Amino acid sequence: xxxxxKPKLTTIATLPEHYFLENIAVRADGSMLVTALNRKELWxxxxxxxxxxxxxVLVDRLEGLPMSIVEAEPDVFYVSSMAPxxxxxxxxxxxxxxxxxxxxxxxxxESHAAGLNGSCLLAPGVILIADCAAGLxxxxxxxxxGLAGTAKVWLRHDSMAPGTDPERAVHLTQTxxxxxxxxxxxxxxxxxxxxxxTGSWEQIFMRVAVDPVTREPVGEPExxxxxxxxxxxxxxxxxxxxxxxxxxxxxxxYRVPLDPVAPATEATIVVGYPIDHRFxxxxxxxxxxxxxxxxxxxxxTTDGGHTPPNxxxxxxxxxxxxxxx
Numbered sequence: 001x002x003x004x005x006k007p008k009l010t011t012i013a014t015l016p017e018h019y020f021l022e023n024i025a026v027r028a029d030g031s032m033l034v035t036a037l038n039r040k041e042l043w044x045x046x047x048x049x050x051x052x053x054x055x056x057v058l059v060d061r062l063e064g065l066p067m068s069i070v071e072a073e074p075d076v077f078y079v080s081s082m083a084p085x086x087x088x089x090x091x092x093x094x095x096x097x098x099x100x101x102x103x104x105x106x107x108x109x110e111s112h113a114a115g116l117n118g119s120c121l122l123a124p125g126v127i128l129i130a131d132c133a134a135g136l137x138x139x140x141x142x143x144x145x146g147l148a149g150t151a152k153v154w155l156r157h158d159s160m161a162p163g164t165d166p167e168r169a170v171h172l173t174q175t176x177x178x179x180x181x182x183x184x185x186x187x188x189x190x191x192x193x194x195x196x197x198t199g200s201w202e203q204i205f206m207r208v209a210v211d212p213v214t215r216e217p218v219g220e221p222e223x224x225x226x227x228x229x230x231x232x233x234x235x236x237x238x239x240x241x242x243x244x245x246x247x248x249x250x251x252x253x254y255r256v257p258l259d260p261v262a263p264a265t266e267a268t269i270v271v272g273y274p275i276d277h278r279f280x281x282x283x284x285x286x287x288x289x290x291x292x293x294x295x296x297x298x299x300x301t302t303d304g305g306h307t308p309p310n311x312x313x314x315x316x317x318x319x320x321x322x323x324x325x
Contacts, residue, residue, distance in 0.1 A: 007270055008324040009278050012048040012299075013056050019318035020172070021301035023118070023233065023284045025069040025077060027092070030289055033059065033077060034301055034320060035066035038173050042066055042079060042090070044097055045320055056320075057097040062088065065172060068119040068233075068284075070127050072146060078106065080116040080129050083176050085109035087116075087129075089146060107140060107149045115162070115178045118185040118233050118284075122195070123215045128154060128188065130197060132181035135161040137197065139215075155208060155217045159183075163201040170307070185233035185245075185284075189258075192238075196224065196258070198231040198245065205231060205245060205256055225256045225267050235285040237295040244270070244298065246282040249307055251275055253282060253300075253323070271323065280305035280316050288322075298323050 013034075015021065020038040027033065030047030034056070042059040064081030071077050075092045086109065091102040109116070115133025122128050127140040127149075139154035163169075163180025171177045181200040188195050188210070195217070196207045205228065208221040224243075234245040236258060245254045252272030271279050281303035288297040300323060304316040 009271065009276065010048075010322045010324075011053060011278055011319050012322050013045045013054050013320040014317040015043070015056060015319070017304055017315050017317050018306050020281075020303045020306055021283060021318045021320070022066070022303075023068045024286045024299055024301045024320065025071055026286045026289050026299060027071075027075065028289055032286075032299060032320065033069050033090075035069060035079065036318070037065040037067060037082075038306075040065060046097070048322065059097075060090070060101050060103060065176065067116055068129065070119045070121050072121055072125065072127065072142065076146060078119075078127060080119055082114075082116055082172070082178070085113035085116050087127075087140060087149060104147050106142070106147065107151060109138070109151055113138065113151070115181065117181065117183065118187075118197075120186050120188045120195075122188045122210070126215055128186050128195065130160070130183035130186045132184050132200065133162050133178045135182040137183055137186060137195075155221070157206075157208075157221050159199040159202050159204050159206050159221060159223075160197070161199070161201060184231065187234065187236055187243075189236065189238060196234075196236065196243065198234060200231055203227055203229050203231060205234075205243065207258075207260070222260050224258065224260045228254055228256070228267065232282070233284040235287055235298055237287075239295050244285055246285060246300065247272075248281055248283050248303075249309060251280050251282065251305070253279070270325070277314070277316055278319070278321060280310075280314075281307055281318075282321075296325055298325070 022037040032045040087107040117132040119129040136156040160183035162182035186197040205225040230247040230250040232248040
């Protein structure tokens with residue numbers, strides 16, 4: 001199902017073709033951090049003027065493939081990586097673009113942490129990280145100073161399982177591949193005790209209840225929506241009771257109710273049908289930080305159609321796209 005009132009798309013920043021932009025975080029000043037996983041880079045994008053394209057600045061190069069970004073305290077961000085599976089802390093307090101950044105290795109994961117992917121802040125000092133290759137969600141508890149952490153398996157469920165077909169493995173670089181992703185995006189609701197996540201291989205959007213004290217999962221996860229091919233990361237508008245879910249290789253954005261009892265027909269394609277060449281390979285989403293942005297203005301990373309299969313048949317520059325709903 002599609003909608004008639006189309007959101008407004010604006011490309012605000014680009015990086016060259018074949019840059020795989022994976023994740024995005026919006027800072028309080030409106031600027032953004034973006035991971036380029038296949039280049040092992042973290043980029044800074046200045047707060048855009050309306051309808052203007054801005055230039056990105058390289059923040060740092062990492063050892064592994066940088067995936068997701070979490071702001072754990074004001075202007076302190078944690079970036080998870082694959083190959084090796086690790087968590088790095090970036091302290092941007094007082095940082096200026098082009099200057100060296102204060103980076104600390106917080107945690108190196110056990111060897112079976114094969115595919116760190118989406119992440120979120122569950123509680124102060126507690127980060128959840130989806131592992132798309134191991135089919136689970138990790139919990140990381142940070143020390144009081146935030147400079148170290150410990151990891152344990154928070155939840156494992158069949159809905160998080162990665163693909164079993166070797167022909168559908170994802171080649172992230174020329175030398176590193178993972179199975180078709182399982183657990184992918186993960187977000188903690190701020191107004192209810194639920195954590196939501198996507199399972200790409202199972203084509204599913206799930207949620208699980210969370211104990212408000214221990215922040216551990218309670219009971220079995222439940223299906224919110226299913227049958228959405230290539231589900232990836234997402235953002236949630238809890239005021240409207242919906243999630244906006246990217247479908248990476250399908251080049252679409254779905255709006256899906258957060259309530260599992262809502263009719264399945266309420267899942268709608270809001271961007272990408274027909275295909276929009278400004279929105280090829282969407283991978284992640286984050287709300288703007290201006291006072292009236294929540295639920296109205298979000299920012300998305302794209303890889304420009306870099307990841308096959310590519311139904312658009314073309315490759316564009318990787319980009320950060322603003323969508324006004």
